[in-house]
Amino acid sequence: MVTPSKSLELNLMREKLQINTSLVREVLLRFIHDEVTRTGLTKGIVGLSGGIDSSLIAYLAAEALGPASVLGVRMPYRRSSQESLDHAQLVTDALGIQQETVDITPMVDPLIERFPEMDQVRSGNIMSRQRMIILYDQSAAFGGLVIGTSNKTEALLGYSTLFGDSAAAMQPIADLYKMQVRQLAREMGVPPEIINKPPSADLWPGQTDEDEIGFSYDNADQLLFAIIDLRYSPEEAVKMGFPQAFVERVLTLVRRSHYKRRMPIIAKLSNRSIGHDFLYLRDWGT
């Protein structure tokens, strides 16, 4: 685990990552309400993992759309922890939103067993994409939009499954670093046991994101914030106190995962091509 030496500038980074949570809350409530209703719908679907990101989204969606218009879907696999299920239940009960629980084990195990050599990355991706299928099916059944739960840290690091957890109609918190997600979660009243537990994709017992990535979210947040948001150069980040190897590793992750943050690229042939020079907002006409 990287521990950057404490320097004045690093403390400053931490300070600058503090947000006015009531202002951000105000914008995100309007964002969710606006992006749902301008499609003609009134409801939202959230996949509830029991973690901080999806819990926060459930809190925001319940306030923006009303609890009866939000469906929280728990999608455990047989190895998922009971604590995850319990925490998701805690959120559902606290908010009074609607709930559905769909066990993905009988859906994904046949595929996983079909390829005995399959590693944990492949099986993890299969689970993530199966959850996407369930959410989009519930989207049709419930008549609501799938609200994504990605945060800026994991989106920049590429810690997500393409067309799995990254698939959503909108991403309310994808411009908030993990440290900022925690601040907003406190403001919204997300239960402390959810805010304070180590982030985990719950792919196998005892797994944590930070062990898997190899550094802490806090360190990644401060480095990404300095380089992406404040436009410090990598050299300046090293001078600030981040170890060189850490800086290189994080920037490599950002660059290599950029394809996950973009729509599939289209081969340019005509004079006017989708994705190149056929340019309209998604909110066109609404």
Add this chain to the structure above:
Amino acid sequence: MRFTLGLMQTNTVLGDLQANLDTHLSAIDVARQQGVDLLCFPELSLTGYYLKDLAGEVALRPDPSDPVFSPLLQASRDLDLVVGFVDQHPRHHYMIASAYLSEGRIAHIHHKCYLPTYGIFDEGRHFAAGNRVQAFDTRFGRVGMLNCEDFWHASMPYLLWADGAELLLLMSASPARGMSSADRFGSSAWVEHVSKAYANLFSVYVAHTNRVGLEDGLAFWGGSLLFDPDGEQVAQAPLWDEALVTAEVDLSQIRRTRLRLPLLRDERFDLTAATLAQIIDKQEEAYGHPV
């Protein structure tokens, strides 16, 4: 001269002229009932902001035969109006414009001169820039209009001041950006600071009208406001919500302020012009072009 100024911060339907015209006409009804003499709508109030390829599709020719301008010109017989639209140049390029309508006529059109093409903005790709800024006389004193990025450049209000403007009408479609621990976004703090500063520096009324609503994740913050010639905030609309804020403008306050603080009397426009000309000459000599 006293009159009631109304700042109408509206939301828009992106690219739907009829829907946005309806919004204007009902807002004008409300303003008329409240005794508003001059009502300002935000930048691109008739079209929505992030038009991209829609720019050409929603462009208008501002004249009485146009089905959008016709009812607005009709309404301007009761109260003066400032509306935002895309102006279609006869040579088929498009300009972001604000029109001042009064007594059934178009009194003035300002074409946005500074098109932000950085960060989230891409105006230079879709629009042609205006190349003229001038104040004009109205029933309510001499007015200068600017659109958003125009007043991020200090030269623009300065030129309008030199041209005798008493009331600066700033129209924006300004998205919130730059969150921090502060109680407002960086973009809104910046606009408030400079609007107040312009009121102070130029001893003029400064009214900022900003839209609300969202477009593809950009949240327009509203918060329209009016500063008097002493830089005092006279009115402020709420953040985020559609609202009409009204305030009385007393143009004789400009006289009182300028008696105390004769900055305009003492301003050396000749010195400014001569020095700028020298600087530009020197740069052209050194670099082959002004930098």
